[in-house]
Amino acid sequence: MSRETRADARLRITNEIMEAARRQLGEVGAAGLSLREIAREIGMVSSAVYRYVDSRDDLLTRLIIDAYDALGDVAERAASAPADTDLGRWTATASAIRRWAIAHPHEYQLLYGSPVPGYAAPDDTVGPGIRVVVALARIVGEAARHERLAAPGEPLGDLTPQLADDLRALADAVPDPFPADATTVLAFVVGWSQLFGLLSFELTNQTRGYVGDDADLFDAAARRVGHQIGLR
Amino acid sequence: MSRETRADARLRITNEIMEAARRQLGEVGAAGLSLREIAREIGMVSSAVYRYVDSRDDLLTRLIIDAYDALGDVAERAASAPADTDLGRWTATASAIRRWAIAHPHEYQLLYGSPVPGYAAPDDTVGPGIRVVVALARIVGEAARHERLAAPGEPLGDLTPQLADDLRALADAVPDPFPADATTVLAFVVGWSQLFGLLSFELTNQTRGYVGDDADLFDAAARRVGHQIGLR
DNA sequence: TGTACATCAGTGAACGCGCGTTCACTGATGTAC
DNA sequence: TGTACATCAGTGAACGCGCGTTCACTGATGTAC
Numbered sequence: 419m420s421r422e423t424r425a426d427a428r429l430r431i432t433n434e435i436m437e438a439a440r441r442q443l444g445e446v447g448a449a450g451l452s453l454r455e456i457a458r459e460i461g462m463v464s465s466a467v468y469r470y471v472d473s474r475d476d477l478l479t480r481l482i483i484d485a486y487d488a489l490g491d492v493a494e495r496a497a498s499a500p501a502d503t504d505l506g507r508w509t510a511t512a513s514a515i516r517r518w519a520i521a522h523p524h525e526y527q528l529l530y531g532s533p534v535p536g537y538a539a540p541d542d543t544v545g546p547g548i549r550v551v552v553a554l555a556r557i558v559g560e561a562a563r564h565e566r567l568a569a570p571g572e573p574l575g576d577l578t579p580q581l582a583d584d585l586r587a588l589a590d591a592v593p594d595p596f597p598a599d600a601t602t603v604l605a606f607v608v609g610w611s612q613l614f615g616l617l618s619f620e621l622t623n624q625t626r627g628y629v630g631d632d633a634d635l636f637d638a639a640a641r642r643v644g645h646q647i648g649l650r
Numbered sequence: 651m652s653r654e655t656r657a658d659a660r661l662r663i664t665n666e667i668m669e670a671a672r673r674q675l676g677e678v679g680a681a682g683l684s685l686r687e688i689a690r691e692i693g694m695v696s697s698a699v700y701r702y703v704d705s706r707d708d709l710l711t712r713l714i715i716d717a718y719d720a721l722g723d724v725a726e727r728a729a730s731a732p733a734d735t736d737l738g739r740w741t742a743t744a745s746a747i748r749r750w751a752i753a754h755p756h757e758y759q760l761l762y763g764s765p766v767p768g769y770a771a772p773d774d775t776v777g778p779g780i781r782v783v784v785a786l787a788r789i790v791g792e793a794a795r796h797e798r799l800a801a802p803g804e805p806l807g808d809l810t811p812q813l814a815d816d817l818r819a820l821a822d823a824v825p826d827p828f829p830a831d832a833t834t835v836l837a838f839v840v841g842w843s844q845l846f847g848l849l850s851f852e853l854t855n856q857t858r859g860y861v862g863d864d865a866d867l868f869d870a871a872a873r874r875v876g877h878q879i880g881l882r
Numbered sequence: 883t884g885t886a887c888a889t890c891a892g893t894g895a896a897c898g899c900g901c902g903t904t905c906a907c908t909g910a911t912g913t914a915c
Numbered sequence: 916t917g918t919a920c921a922t923c924a925g926t927g928a929a930c931g932c933g934c935g936t937t938c939a940c941t942g943a944t945g946t947a948c
Contacts, residue, residue: 424890424944431891447767449681454934465936466892474935532763533854535679581866608848608871611856615847616840622765624843634813639840646878656911656923663924686901697903698925706902 432470434460439481443524448478448534475537482543485525490549492518497553504561504649505641511554512613512640516633519617526621530614551610552592558606559596561649568648570601602648609643664702666692671713675756680710680766707769714775717757722781724750729785736793736881737873743786744845744872748865751849758853762846783842784824790838791828793881800880802833834880841875 422430438459442451453474457464471477496514501507519526528534529547561567582600589596589603598606616639618624620632654662670691674683685706689696703709728746733739751758760766761779793799814832821828821835830838848871850856852864 427891447681447764449679450767452934453936462891463893464934465894465938468936469891527764530850530854530856532679532759535682578863578866580863581870584863604867604870604874607867608844608874611848611851611871612840612844613847614856615845615850616843618762618847618850619843622762624762624846631810631812631816634810635836635839638813638836639843642836642840659924684901685903694924695926696901697905697927700903701924 428470431460435467435470435477436480436484439477440525443481443528447524448481448528448537451478453477478534478537479540479542481525482528482539483546485522485529486543486546486549488522488525489515489518489529490546490553493550493553497557504557504566505644508554508557508644508647508649509637509640511557512644513633513637515550515613516617516636516640519621523621526617530618554610555592555596555606556594558598558602558647558649559592559594562596562598562602563594566650567596567598567602568650570599570605570646570648598648605643605647609647612643613640660702663692667699667702667709668712668716671709672757675713675760679756680713680760680769683710685709710766710769711772711774713757714760714771715778717754717761718775718778718781720754720757721747721750721761722778722785725782725785729789736789736798737876740786740789740876740879740881741869741872743789744876745865745869747782747845748849748868748872751853755853758849762850786842787824787828787838788826790830790834790879790881791824791826794828794830794834795826798882799828799830799834800882802831802837802878802880830880837875837879841879844875845872 435456438456439451441459442455446452451474453467453471454464456477457467471480492514493511496511497507499507499510501510558567581604585600585603585607588607589598613636616636620636667688670688671683673691674687678684683706685699685703686696689699703712724746725743728743729739731739731742733742790799813836817832817835817839818830820839821830845868848868852868
């Protein structure tokens with residue numbers, strides 16, 4: 419059995435550090451993340467961690483990027499899986515996002531919960547951060563390009579002109595821009611935030627006891643949102 | 651000028667402590683809240699704070715209760731103000747909630763953001779905590795009792811029986827129970843979480859730069875939610 | 883294949899910091915007679 | 916109104932703790948010739 423090469427060891431131990439960090443995230447939250455505790459968990463002296471990580475902030479940044487990428491993978495994979503209908507594709511993607519969040523609640527909180535005191539996310543996190551919303555937008559865009567997008571049900575008719583302009587600009591800003599009127603984009607933005615809002619509610623137990631099966635509630639909400647965007 | 655009585659001084663200093671705590675909440679978040687720093691801010695020695703507060707956890711609990719009560723006041727006042735229509739009452743209440751959240755972002759995060767590591771909210775927080783959702787439910791309930799609630803637009807038709815039961819039970823559980831079918835209650839629960847989700851998005855800047863005026867977006871979303879619940 | 887040197891991983895001690903909480907104390911404010 | 920005592924607010928020192936980060940070091944792994 420050949421001895422482990424240095425590069426391999428470096429990879430392995432970096433992974434151990436990240437795993438210990440994620441474990442700790444689950445126990446004390448991002449604000450309580452401690453390099454010394456991580457070192458202890460993997461049986462190293464605290465200063466040794468600095469061979470693998472520049473600083474505590476650097477570690478946080480890596481955790482965030484990894485989490486965004488994991489969630490982005492999940493969303494993109496679900497969004498490009500075969501589906502009978504656009505609405506089915508949408509709800510499947512939403513469900514996949516939810517499942518990841520439920521399986522990784524603390525990483526989800528790291529991304530979408532309260533900001534960590536004293537930490538400012540660097541720009542490297544932006545790219546991975548938008549993958550999930552881009553994956554959702556792509557579903558709508560594709561439906562729109564194939565002219566399968568239903569007209570918005572109730573326009574409500576009183577978007578301010580400024581807001582309507584902003585929303586149309588938003589639809590053009592994503593990769594695969596989709597031709598849609600402002601009300602549709604509003605439904606998308608609002609629906610997008612709704613799904614994340616519902617998830618946050620579920621994760622922080624705000625609906626505790628009200629509803630037996632949160633997954634059913636979420637799926638029903640996702641279907642409703644997709645329908646209102648015009649997906650069928 | 652008569653000298654300050656002991657009870658008055660106690661009130662005044664307790665207020666000073668709470669204000670300093672809220673100020674600190676805004677700077678370092680709940681996780682970074684420090685009794686020693688509070689003592690410093692109000693020019694006391696750290697141990698003196700213990701004359702007014704049992705422990706750090708006790709202080710957190712008070713902050714939470716105060717914040718819930720402040721938000722509850724705002725929501726209840728808005729919900730009982732004169733309004734031309736049910737939908738107008740609903741959007742006004744939602745706007746009032748948003749304004750409070752924007753004015754007190756860190757208290758809002760304390761209530762609806764990630765949990766504070768190592769802190770478990772005691773039961774005293776439950777009562778104040780539900781005031782805001784009860785205020786919203788009351789608007790729907792009153793409309794329903796006066797038979798001004800429109801039938802749900804798109805039933806989507808496939809709620810699981812279990813979920814439908816849960817939702818109907820929920821409608822009966824609030825004070826002023828309202829007679830509504832499961833789809834309406836679903837719209838309420840989902841809409842409620844949507845408003846909070848949108849607020850969380852706005853506060854953590856997830857929509858940064860997409861939309862010029864977040865208030866317009868929020869109001870449009872609130873109107874849409876209210877409409878879908880059946881308010882007119 | 884063997885040797886000389888450079889690179890790197892991990893050690894252990896130390897720095898300076900801030901934290902929550904306790905405790906015996908002093909001196910001022912309130913209360914009972 | 917005055918005195919004796921009880922209550923309370925605030926002090927300052929101390930306890931024990933954990934943290935991020937630096938630094939000179941040892942010994943093992945890799946590389947060039």
